[in-house]
Amino acid sequence: MKETMGNNHLDILIVEDSRTQAEQLRYILEKKGFGVRLAVNGKEALDCLRRRIPDVVVTDILMPGMDGYELCRRIRSEERLREVPVILVTSLAEPADVVKGLEAGADNFITKPYDETYIISRIEYLVANRELRKNAETGRGTEVFFSGRRYLIAAERLQILDLLLSTYENAHLQNRELLSTQQSLREARADLERQVEERTADLSRTVDELKTALETLLLREKELQEKNRELHDINATLNVMLKRRDQEHSEIRREIAAKTVETVLPLLKKAQSRANGSTRDYMETAQANLLDVFSEHPHDTILTTAKLAPRELQIVHYIRQNKTTKEIADLLGLSVRTIESYRENIRKKLRITNKKKNLKKFITSLL
Numbered sequence: 001m002k003e004t005m006g007n008n009h010l011d012i013l014i015v016e017d018s019r020t021q022a023e024q025l026r027y028i029l030e031k032k033g034f035g036v037r038l039a040v041n042g043k044e045a046l047d048c049l050r051r052r053i054p055d056v057v058v059t060d061i062l063m064p065g066m067d068g069y070e071l072c073r074r075i076r077s078e079e080r081l082r083e084v085p086v087i088l089v090t091s092l093a094e095p096a097d098v099v100k101g102l103e104a105g106a107d108n109f110i111t112k113p114y115d116e117t118y119i120i121s122r123i124e125y126l127v128a129n130r131e132l133r134k135n136a137e138t139g140r141g142t143e144v145f146f147s148g149r150r151y152l153i154a155a156e157r158l159q160i161l162d163l164l165l166s167t168y169e170n171a172h173l174q175n176r177e178l179l180s181t182q183q184s185l186r187e188a189r190a191d192l193e194r195q196v197e198e199r200t201a202d203l204s205r206t207v208d209e210l211k212t213a214l215e216t217l218l219l220r221e222k223e224l225q226e227k228n229r230e231l232h233d234i235n236a237t238l239n240v241m242l243k244r245r246d247q248e249h250s251e252i253r254r255e256i257a258a259k260t261v262e263t264v265l266p267l268l269k270k271a272q273s274r275a276n277g278s279t280r281d282y283m284e285t286a287q288a289n290l291l292d293v294f295s296e297h298p299h300d301t302i303l304t305t306a307k308l309a310p311r312e313l314q315i316v317h318y319i320r321q322n323k324t325t326k327e328i329a330d331l332l333g334l335s336v337r338t339i340e341s342y343r344e345n346i347r348k349k350l351r352i353t354n355k356k357k358n359l360k361k362f363i364t365s366l367l
Contacts, residue, residue, distance in 0.1 A: 013045060
């Protein structure tokens with residue numbers, strides 16, 4: 001048993017098997033200035049009562065071995081202890097619990113979780129009315145039938161009144177807490193509804209904004225489709241114009257080619273017939289190049305796009321005739337080294353990157 005003395009001249013005995021709940025209740029009572037003793041079960045409480053009678057006993061109902069009802073009966077059965085006020089602390093809330101408390105001779109009920117102010121007021125009320133309880137008229141008891149059982153209520157009228165008042169006050173306190181909880185719930189619900197309304201309004205505004213943005217996008221898409229159609233029509237017109245221009249260019253080219261070949265080729269042939277040696281070869285190369293350039297479908301398209309110089313075209317013509325580098329050098333009156341340099345430039349312009357590829361075969365393949 002643990003004991004502390006206070007300065008409020010009241011000695012309280014707490015009977016509680018739960019150390020945590022006992023210490024919590026002791027803290028409440030000591031803060032008020034009460035002296036507090038602790039007992040962990042009914043047997044220890046009786047030993048404590050017999051050593052020194054307290055002003056009030058506060059006992060839990062549900063305890064192993066001897067419960068709170070039995071402890072209360074034992075207190076009422078002993079001459080020295082029967083006047084000690086007993087408060088039952090319970091988490092029960094059935095009407096039968098009240099009847100059992102009356103049968104056992106309890107003075108007050110306090111339900112868990114208890115309110116600090118309420119339990120202090122109950123203790124002070126019982127102590128203040130102790131003398132009135134001593135002078136109250138006692139009877140032999142009353143037998144009552146409740147919930148299928150018979151109970152002998154031997155408590156005094158004032159004691160019964162105290163117990164019923166405490167039960168009512170406790171119920172009133174719980175009802176007040178319930179009303180407070182209901183009010184909190186109503187406020188929470190109202191706040192939630194307000195938040196929902198605000199959120200709904202925000203969502204509605206967002207939907208309107210998205211709808212406006214979508215309509216704008218659809219309008220822009222329609223405008224783009226119209227622009228695309230206009231561009232498609234313009235492109236079709238340009239294609240027709242380009243084809244027409246190409247046709248005109250082709251006709252002009254054919255006309256120029258025909259006149260050039262008609263004028264120049266006879267002259268080249270006449271000059272070739274009068275020439276000999278390398279000059280005759282020059283004339284033959286010139287005729288071949290002339291026919292290739294002004295042909296309607298030239299075989300040497302790659303040679304044309306490569307933009308070979310006249311001397312390079314002449315060397316290409318000799319390569320096609322299967323002339324060696326030395327023979328080409330002799331025909332053109334140039335050194336072998338110069339012809340090799342020309343051949344290297346021709347390979348670069350024709351984009352022949354593979355050094356193993358034969359230049360003659362490549363040029364011949366273009367025919």
